[in-house]
Amino acid sequence: MNLTDPSRVHLVFPAAGVGQRFGQPHPKQYTLLAGKTLLEWTLDAWKDVPFQGERILVLSGNDERGRALAARYPGLNCVKGGAERADSVLAGLAAMNAADDDWVMVHDIARPCVRRADILALLDHCQSEGRGASLARPLTDTIKRMQGDRVSTVDRRQLWAALTPQCFRFGRLYRALSLGLANAVPLTDEASAMEWMGDPVGLVSGSGDNIKVTHPDDLALVAFYLQQQGRLTPT
Numbered sequence: 104m105n106l107t108d109p110s111r112v113h114l115v116f117p118a119a120g121v122g123q124r125f126g127q128p129h130p131k132q133y134t135l136l137a138g139k140t141l142l143e144w145t146l147d148a149w150k151d152v153p154f155q156g157e158r159i160l161v162l163s164g165n166d167e168r169g170r171a172l173a174a175r176y177p178g179l180n181c182v183k184g185g186a187e188r189a190d191s192v193l194a195g196l197a198a199m200n201a202a203d204d205d206w207v208m209v210h211d212i213a214r215p216c217v218r219r220a221d222i223l224a225l226l227d228h229c230q231s232e233g234r235g236a237s238l239a240r241p242l243t244d245t246i247k248r249m250q251g252d253r254v255s256t257v258d259r260r261q262l263w264a265a266l267t268p269q270c271f272r273f274g275r276l277y278r279a280l281s282l283g284l285a286n287a288v289p290l291t292d293e294a295s296a297m298e299w300m301g302d303p304v305g306l307v308s309g310s311g312d313n314i315k316v317t318h319p320d321d322l323a324l325v326a327f328y329l330q331q332q333g334r335l336t337p338t
Contacts, residue, residue: 111205112226113156113273114149115195118142118212119163119184131316132212133168136326137335141316142169144215144329146176152222156205159195160212189290193280196273203274206230209293210268213316216328217268221309225270228307235271236305237294238313239263266309269293275302 118132132142139147149158158176161184162169173179182198184191192209201207206229210217221238228236242264246257271279271293279296282288290296294304312328314321329335 110230111156111201112154112270113199113201113205113207114154114158115161115192115207115209116145116159116212117161117184117188117191117195117209118169119161119166119191120188134316134319134322136215136322136329137338140172141215141325142172142212143175144325144334145210145212145217146173146179147334148215148217148219149210149222150176152219154208157199157201159198161191161195187290188292189280189284189296192293193277193284196277196280199273201273203272205273206270207273207276208268208270211315214267214313215316215325216310216312216314216332218310218313218332221307221313222268225268225307225309228305229270232305234303234305235269235275235294235297236307237269237292238266238309239306240266240309240311263306265292265294266313266315267292271297271302275300 120130133140136144158179160173160179160181162181164183170181173181182194184194196207225236225238240263242259242262246259246262248255248257269292276293279300283290283296283299288299297304314324316322316325326335330337
């Protein structure tokens with residue numbers, strides 16, 4: 104981490120989604136694992152990261168449980184999110200008192216296994232290059248494309264799976280999300296908004312255990328990875 108960079112680093116945790124693919128009666132961030140919710144496991148991973156900036160948790164408008172959990176984390180503020188991820192991230196940015204050149208990291212609340220070393224490596228890359236970037240992993244599976252009844256193999260050598268956190272300058276990210284939403288651009292993550300704006304986006308290789316919880320079966324893998332990281336004691 105470049106300690107000579109005067110820009111602050113802010114955090115946004117989008118958590119306003121309902122997790123429809125998770126197939127449970129509650130949002131997936133409130134699924135319990137070893138006595139703590141996934142939301143808490145994720146926030147705990149960021150507690151000791153030495154960033155001097157604002158921390159925003161974006162929740163749905165009636166999410167009192169999320170607000171109660173957030174109160175346990177000093178300096179974490181809650182704001183109301185929107186219908187889509189991009190709306191929620193933009194709401195988080197709008198609630199910040201940030202300079203255009205400050206950095207903002209956005210991290211999925213459903214990625215509890217993110218490693219501190221990867222977070223700092225991402226910031227170091229952004230500060231060194233002077234541009235935003237995302238953690239990512241090169242694809243290793245053989246990738247197939249289906250068009251009608253025709254199947255073909257895709258060259259995976261230039262394909263990466265995007266992870267989070269993703270890190271960009273506050274001013275550019277705010278503008279990209281605002282304009283993208285105003286123009287009905289499909290924005291699947293922050294990097295896609297920056298790409299649409301024509302801004303260069305870097306990729307920083309992240310750890311394979313930084314998985315996103317999407318299905319209930321993912322919980323066993325999360326528990327294993329947390330144990331491997333020394334954050335969860337095996338029972």
